[in-house]
Amino acid sequence: MTYWEREKLILDILKEQGSVSMTRVCELTGASVATVRRDFGEIQKKGLATRSHGGLHLPEKPKKRYMSGTEIVDEIDREKQLIAMEAAAQVKPGESIFIGAGKTCNMLAALLGNVERLHVVTTSVTAVLELAECPNVSVTLLGGDIHIGKHYIETLDTDLSQTLRGYFFDKVFLTCEGVDLERGYTVQDKNRTGLYTLLSRMTRRLYMLLDSAKFDRSAFATVYSPDKLCRIISTKAMPQKFAEFYARRGISCTLLDK
Amino acid sequence: MTYWEREKLILDILKEQGSVSMTRVCELTGASVATVRRDFGEIQKKGLATRSHGGLHLPEKPKKRYMSGTEIVDEIDREKQLIAMEAAAQVKPGESIFIGAGKTCNMLAALLGNVERLHVVTTSVTAVLELAECPNVSVTLLGGDIHIGKHYIETLDTDLSQTLRGYFFDKVFLTCEGVDLERGYTVQDKNRTGLYTLLSRMTRRLYMLLDSAKFDRSAFATVYSPDKLCRIISTKAMPQKFAEFYARRGISCTLLDK
């Protein structure tokens, strides 16, 4: 039995039943587990199905990409969720806060629905969706051109200095695409730099939400130097050299257990 | 039986019946309670359902209140849909248009995804959701405080004159809460009046989308006088006195068959 015959068999079963176990394919084809294992790997590489312990299954239905800030799909998401929960614990009734755009920020927004007399300013359309129906929370969305990310929609405006003039935030929660000890905090879109600079002058408590996928990565535009004074919320997965770097400069890090 | 197969089974039952008990899943899958317990935990962590003592149940129906501009539930919606389709037919490739907030406007936005090189400016967060993923269309969302209506989310800003300065729209599509031959076009929120006044000066083609529920009704704040020069799109259900009124003043009405 050739690889193609097996692949066809497997895909047929998948189409029919949605998933197959490895043992089942072994029985049907007479091949050894090692072979079937390889086949499963191939099929996954082609993107035709997803592997999981013990079997192969069709990818989940196309999910609603937004309105689902709390949905957790992988390990990094679990980490983001932990970080968002810690950030949410910092927010007190009556405060005025800014929330940036990003999946972690979405999760944070989803956790703030019950904070009394909270005022949230944001550039994230998806964060607005999480909070729009909460009667306790008033929300202001900053305008701009719509940009669409993997897990969020944000507005981008190169000059928000007029709009934000006169505001002051109790807390500002931001993420970035990468942190590097030389390049600092970086983002993909250079149009975000103006906003980040403005925000850092408009609060005394700037929180950076960093999951472990952010460390030692650099995106296009630097928004803050590496020794920027902010409050970092991350997990114990933060690389040692970062922890030492921040400790040396007295930058506060809240590191959560994974 | 793999985890995925069980999860699928559980979610199917959930979808069907709204809740499942642990013992039931044990019977159906042949797995032990410990395993099913773990599965329930996983599903809850993914945010797909809520655990409670003894079982798993769906959270309140995830209200798809938005992202559903095309959904039709009653007679008035059918009318709005007709009007939105006529409005969409007016939009040509390469144009720059403004779309207001409202259910009809949402439906209009949902119909514009395939118009080439279209630029849309709006205050409607829900319209943004309809258009965000369309590569042909660039979208600008005006900022402001979030207000939530029955079928839409919009931003409200009392003074957009700076933001909109220098813009000109090929077409502007608006709705209102009521039209009255004495009071004119009225809306619930007085903060919309400034925007409506501005917009009327920024285009040569101002479309008013009026379903039959709007006639002879008045809301709080007047945005335009009854003889405002605009292009009306409505249905043949428009009351006779309105039709005559507009005819006398040379105001163009497109009246669709119901």
Place this chain on the structure above:
DNA sequence: GCAATTTCGCTCATTATCGCTCATTTTTAG
């Protein structure tokens, strides 16, 4: 209330699966 029962969260031992390497077989190319 209070006791009986069920369910929960947790740990631990057991089992199945994983990823990997290496030897063997089959296929391909010259």
Place this chain on the structure above:
DNA sequence: CTAAAAATGAGCGATAATGAGCGAAATTGC
């Protein structure tokens, strides 16, 4: 025909999933 390349099968330690047992907490019945 032979050597290289590809596919397969088997073995190994590591990892993940499972099932059973236990005390704590919640629910039920009286």
